Amino acid sequence: MKTVLVTGSAGFIGYFLCTRLLKDGFRVIGLDAMTDYYDVRLKERRQQMLLQHENFQAVNERIEAPDVLMSLFRLETPDFVIHLAAQAGVRYSIEEPRSYLESNLCGTFELLEAARAFPPEHMLLASTSSAYGANTEMPYTETDKADHQMSFYAATKKATESMAHSYAHLFGLPVTMFRFFTVYGPWGRPDMALFKFTKAILEDRPIDVxxxxxxKRDFTYVEDLVEGIRLLMDAVPQRPAEGEGVPEGDSLSPVAPWRVVNIGNSTSVRLTDFIEAIETATGEKAERNLMPIQPGDVPATWANASLLQSLTGYRPKTSVTDGVTRFVEWYREYYGV
Known part of the structure; x- marks a missing residue:
């Protein structure tokens, strides 16, 4: 039985990923700080459900705390590492930038140092579509330059890509960075639009638009994202042999076993259409409070997922209508509304 270390295991994506890995027969060590960025009760409930499985072990520690990850790697020597833990949120990064510095940069450094000492077969680290920043040519492709991030959150995630590349080059650590696009679904984060809109609509309050x-956003259903991550575990990047070039369309580094892969639905959906899907699912009309764009936001995202498909044979496919309906059904059941 192979062991997977998942950081951020009690988070929205982490919960679904750990559930999938346990189903596939892996032993899973879930590391999570259980921070109060949003309602900790959601994280506690996710973790409680994971703990029902005999092959899941929970470790509640901060990734940036010195020696936490090194000790864990020394004790468990994980075969795979999937790094999801991070301080999330574009707008919050304007208010509390230091938490992004500590969690995203220092935490990733601690992870890379532990992997350097106890190398896993493959490391998969979460980045974000926000890394594309001010790019306007769409759909976004992994080989596009991404030099102009619009928020400190995006800047820290782009920095982790470069940090991981340097370790992949220097120490031969196989690394896949995945950039995900507006992930949504049941058990989602309360700070995300779908959760906030659904809550407000069902409470007969206006929504801020x-x-x-x-x-426009490339809304990606959480189980589609998890399927992409699971399949990428087996697509281990290899440093190109001397004299060989990088295949056309591949983001593989010419000097390291490192690549970046988009995981998105390959469809850019208007926010107004997304709101209409929520209205249909709830059976209620939204009162819309139209507002200017917020600092750090980008007006549109859209993924080219061709590389994911060429590496794994898979492309996300859940429609916004189906995904939103599943979320609203979960929300009504969980909150009893």
């Missing part, structure tokens, strides 16, 4: 509704 930024950029006056002129926003």
């Amino acid at each position: 930024y950029n006056y509704g002129d926003m």
